[in-house]
Amino acid sequence: xxxxxTGTLTKIYISDKEYPTEEExxxxxxxxxxxxxxxxxxxxxxxTTDMDGEEQSKGSKKATTPAIPVLYKSDQHxxxxxxxxxxxxxWFFIRYPESTCDETNxxxxxxxxFSAQMDLTGDTITAGDIIKDTLTLYRNSSVKETHxxxxxxx
Numbered sequence: 001x002x003x004x005x006t007g008t009l010t011k012i013y014i015s016d017k018e019y020p021t022e023e024e025x026x027x028x029x030x031x032x033x034x035x036x037x038x039x040x041x042x043x044x045x046x047x048t049t050d051m052d053g054e055e056q057s058k059g060s061k062k063a064t065t066p067a068i069p070v071l072y073k074s075d076q077h078x079x080x081x082x083x084x085x086x087x088x089x090x091w092f093f094i095r096y097p098e099s100t101c102d103e104t105n106x107x108x109x110x111x112x113x114f115s116a117q118m119d120l121t122g123d124t125i126t127a128g129d130i131i132k133d134t135l136t137l138y139r140n141s142s143v144k145e146t147h148x149x150x151x152x153x154x
Contacts, residue, residue, distance in 0.1 A: 009097040010034055012068065014083070014090050018115070019152040025093065028080070028135065029072035034094055037114055038143045039064050068135045069123065077120075077131050084120040089140055091115055093149065101147070108148030115141035 012034055013025040044059035070080075083090060096110040116137040123132040144150060 009099070011095050013093040013095065014080075015093065016090060018091050018113075019150055020091070020093075022149070025149075026079075028068070028070055029076055030070060030130075032069040032071065034068055035066040037064060037066055037092075037094065037112060037137070037139060064139060066137050066139075068137070069132060070135050071130045071132050074131060077133065080118075080133075080135065081120050084118045084135075087117060089115045089117050092137065105147040111146050111149060112143050113146070113150050114139050114143045 010031075012028045012031055014028055015024050015026065017024055038061060041061045042059045043056040045054050045056050047054045092114055094112040098107070098109055101107050101109045116139045118138065119136045121134050121136070123134055
């Protein structure tokens with residue numbers, strides 16, 4: 001068994017389209033961390049009269065609101081702020097590093113995609129006049145996993 005490859009170059013992109021081409025993606029610059037877009041399903045606990053104790057089964061997943069710290073120059077801030085203020089939904093794509101792929105997936109890294117509305121709130125100004133904001137996502141679709149960008153199933 002091969003040692004798994006790891007990396008820290010995970011990136012998040014935004015697009016108007018669910019099935020974008022590379023050219024239709026906009027990189028959200030310089031993320032410090034990208035929290036999981038979904039939490040595990042909550043447990044449903046039950047007990048019957050003939051059971052000694054409680055048991056659990058997998059319940060439903062609660063909606064999550066990941067908050068992503070982002071660093072960038074003012075031009076990207078203006079573009080993201082305009083989108084956030086529109087209250088429209090956009091597609092987000094979390095692309096894992098190229099170094100984590102293997103030959104079985106044709107060199108395509110794992111991509112998690114979902115639709116969400118967003119809010120962009122100011123945080124701080126860092127050294128070098130970099131803006132630090134918090135990008136909060138209000139996910140309104142399930143999270144899909146694909147190797148490489150998702151393609152239209154038509």
